[in-house]
Amino acid sequence: MSVPEQEWQWEQRRVDDVVGQIRRRAAELEAQIGDVRADVVELRRNFWDEVTINLSSLDDLVETHFSIRQQAEVLADRERMHQQGARELKTLRKLADSPYFGRIDFQENGSPRPESIYIGIASFKADDDTFLIYDWRAPIASLYYDHTPGPVSYEAPAGTMEGTMSLKRQFVIHDGTIRLMFDASVTIGDELLMEVLSRHADVHMRNIVATIQKEQNRIIRHDRGRLLVVQGAAGSGKTSAALQRVAYLLYKYRKTLTADEMLLFSPNPLFSSYVSTVLPELGEENMRQATFHEYLVHRLGRLFEVENPFDQLEYVLTQSGAPEHAVRLAAIRYKGSTAFLRLIRAYQEFLLLQGMQFRPVRLEDRVIVSAEEIKRQFYQPGAPRRMPERLEWLRDWLLKQVSAFAEREWQAEWVEREVEALDPADYRKAYQQMRQSPFAGDADDYDRQREILARMVLRRYLRPVRARIKRFQFVNPTALYRRLFQDPSFAKRLAGADGLPAEWPEICELTLKYLDQRTLPYEDATPYLYLKELVQGVHMNTTVRHVLVDEAQDYSPFQLEFLKRLFPRARMTLLGDLNQTISPYGGALGNQEDLLQLYGPQETDVIRLTRSYRSTREIVEFTRGMVPGGEAIVPFERTGDRPQVVQARDRTSLHRGIVEAVEHLKRCGCQSIAIICKTAAESREAHEALGPGLGATLVDAFTPEFAPGILILPSYLAKGVEFDGVVVYDASEDAYHTEGDRYLLYTVCTRAMHHLWIGCLGTPSRFILDQPDTTYRLRQAGE
Structure with missing residues (x-):
């Protein structure tokens, strides 16, 4: 609903006044920071001059110790003041550019008149201590995200607050000027969401506090139980909401919770870089981030060469003709199961009676x-x-x-x-x-x-x-793990009613071969570490209180059980999409029974996000047909071009078509373009052929962060990120034809925000041709 001109002018005058106060406060703070910075420099320069050193007796030694400690504490205090002031100044500068994005008029029951509540990324008070801006995480701000005008209520520390919301207004403010303003009768007006979603992708994830939807707000403010599972369609905002959830928890429990007590397991180091700016933009310190593989290498890297999940996946995707391929796939599935977890627990009980292996x-x-x-x-x-x-x-x-x-x-x-x-x-x-x-x-x-x-x-x-x-190093965990595979009938007795896969004798032979090479396949790393801890003492982290696992569909049930054991005091948030399962484990999120057993039904909540915001309606309508149950995915009403499917008769014409597609995307205004290949090997070949001419950057598992421009990367490194335009290198039937390929192709295509171009060296994949021909445009290269 448009706002009358007179009201617009009044709101702009308020913006001018608030921005003026923010800038004055920022100037004062900047001067204070300068003074503190000078103190820090002076203290560092003269640190030893202020310390009395006398080592002639024990008493003098104690005095010297306390003198050094006192001076160090003074320095540390000044440095903390400087860091805190710098963070606050950074927030004030953001507020000066865009002080707030929402307003609600709320009259609490029993109150004589309504109060106007303006909501932004941080709180700001006038000199008389009245709120000019409320932090989006404040309890009253939930009214903006969850309700339409009318009778409303929200949960506050003092209890449930009830009243009436008479107005919900939304703003887009840049450089202290209102660019867009309207009154909304829905949670977040489509006009504001359209304006945000129409922007170009960036090398870092943006915060979404101005456009949080009601279902995302449930994730952010969820605060009960040990386990929250978020199952969301591609582009539904699950990762963004989870990061805002971290910011919310740090705000709500700011006296008892710090960023160092929160940990995010990312799918790869690139993703860690991609999301690294979200919390600092909201004035919070970044939480700790790691990949699960990094943790495994930290614990086992001195004993073995630990395979990373990308090499495992590369093997699965590229070595289908290898003699051991089918056996290894069976090993990956079984070693990630709770059945194997139970077998190892039974093995521990057996070892109490006989069979322990020790080092002298x-x-x-x-x-x-x-x-x-x-x-x-x-x-x-x-x-x-x-x-x-x-x-x-x-x-x-x-x-x-x-x-x-x-x-x-x-x-x-x-x-x-x-x-x-x-x-x-x-x-x-x-x-x-x-x-x-x-x-x-x-x-x-x-x-x-x-x-x-x-x-x-x-x-x-x-x-x-x-x-x-x-450190219990007299126990020999490697010998104990080998024992499980040296006699296939031994494990069969331990497995009992669970049974073993038909390929178990071949799995035993393959496992022993890797152990002899001092190589630990990715599927063995967690079970080996679990057994090692059962017999050498459990390694637990009791300082971490919140664990978030992104792309959790690619974790095995065994790995999730291990994480629960590793962080016994932590609450856990799992984020994932079954339709983006690319791991050969099959995906822990697909088994509801395993999930409920982690912490129990009473401690587990599942939230499902079905609306996709990332891609245009045309891209969503095309991609959702690739996966079972895709009809439940709801596209956002942002229109664009239909995906282009281009058949090429040979690789030369395919490459020519890709170059033309990239040039077209650049003319359309795309600032981030990804040429996504299936594997790392294919990415290297594509970069060798296309990279020099296009000025494209090759991305691999060791690339520290995304660069702007044109990227060439394998499918599994594109997970969790988005691009203005996506070029699928080769989506032919030869390249994507198995059931696992179905989800891989879906994942690749759903990275596109505005434009999707799909190359095919020959006949397109069945997962494309099975879609209604109205959802894409099929043509020959050169047309």
């Missing part, structure tokens, strides 16, 4: 305790019944054996040789220790000093031995 405790070439001795002690009658307690009991016994070894060994010849090699400082230290002994002079000084030096040598040599024992 050594001091270089000397065996202190043999593996057989450790095993006998582990299975002693009366040993603790549970694995953690038994291992701690065994650890304490081993430490005593090391002490006994040291007592026996201090007079050995090798120790004497090491004593002779000590430097003079060690001799002085031994002499001082001897002089301070209450028994000094009771024995030969020379013999006493030699004993002290000998024990000093042993302590140094045995220190790493004791450290390995304390």
Whole structure:
């Protein structure tokens, strides 16, 4: 609904007044930051001048310690003030450009008149402490996202607030000037959403606080249970909403929650870069980000070469003719299942009775305790019944054996040789220790000093031995994992009613082959680490309180169970789209029973997003026909050109057609264009042929961030991001014909915001031709 000119002028005058106050506040803050910055520089320059150093006695040493600590605390306090001021100044500058995007007039029941609430990315108060702008995360701001004018209510810390909303107004403000304004009778007016969605894609994700939809607001403000599952269609805003959810939680629990206590598992490092600006734009610090593979390498990289998921997928997509391909696919599916998880748990119970594998405790070439001795002690009658307690009991016994070894060994010849090699400082230290002994002079000084030096040598040599024992490194997890595959019938007994895949003997042979090469396939990494923790002690992170997993459909049920175990205090948010499943695991989100078992039905909520905002109506109508149940995906009413499907008779004409398509997209105003290939190998070939002429950048798994312009990349690295125009390199029947290919092609095509051009080297894929011919335009290259 348009706003009368007089009202428009009044709103602009208010903007001018608010922006003026913001700029004055920013100028004051900038001066304060300058003073603090000067203090920091001065403190750093004169740090040691302010510290009194006196090491002549123990008391003086303590005084010196506290002097240094006090000066360091002063410096740290000033640096925190500077960082906080810099963040606030950055927010004020954003507010000066666009102070707010929404207004609601709300009259609480019992109040004499309505109050105008203006909503922006952050709060701002006038000098008299009245709110000129409310933060979009404030409880009252939920009225803007969730309600239309009329009777409304919202949840506040004091309880449910009820009243009447008489007005909902939306703004687009740039450079302190209202560019667009209208009154809306729906959650977020289509005019505002259209204006935002019509913009060009960027190398970083934008925040969506001005256009949050009601269903997205449910995700953002969801605050109960241990597990929130968001299943959303491509382009439905699930990732954006999840990042706003992080900002909301940091705002709501700002006294008890920090960004360091939140962790996002990204699908790849490129995605981490893509979303890295969302929280800072909202004035919040970035949370921690990692890929699951990075965590696995952190834990296992010293033992194995750990395969990354992209190499696993590249193998699945490109090696279908390999003799072991079918066996490896079966291994990937089974090793990601909860059935394999149960088998490993049964294996742990078995190991309490027999079969544990140990490493001997050594001091270089000397065996202190043999593996057989450790095993006998582990299975002693009366040993603790549970694995953690038994291992701690065994650890304490081993430490005593090391002490006994040291007592026996201090007079050995090798120790004497090491004593002779000590430097003079060690001799002085031994002499001082001897002089301070209450028994000094009771024995030969020379013999006493030699004993002290000998024990000093042993302590140094045995220190790493004791450290390995304390870390339970006397357990041999690699031997234990191998044991599962050395005898196929052994695992069959452990599996019980779950059974094993028909290919199990071949899976065993393939697994042992990789282990012999000290290579850990991606599908083995999580089960190996899980078994390692069961027998060496569980590694838990109790500081992280919120975990978000993006592209969760590509995680196995086993991996999700492992994450739950790794972060026992954390609440978890899983984001995914079953139609974008590209992992050979089959997707954990597809099994509702597995999801509910993670934390239980009472602690689990599932929110489904079916409306797609990223792509034009024509692109959505074309792509939704590729996947089962796609008719439930609702396109946003933003129109454009139908997708173009172009058949080429050979690779030369295909490349010529791609060059013409890219030039056309550039003329249409596309600023980000992606040429998406199926695999990394195909991407390299395409870049070699097209890159120099187009000035295109090749993207691989090691590319740190997206660059503007024309990119050539494999399908799996395009997940989660969007481009103005997408060129599918080759979507022929030869390239995309399996059921797994169906979802891969859907994922590739749904990256396009405004334009989609699909090349085909020969007959187009059945997943294209099965669509109504009214949803795309088919032509020959050169037409």
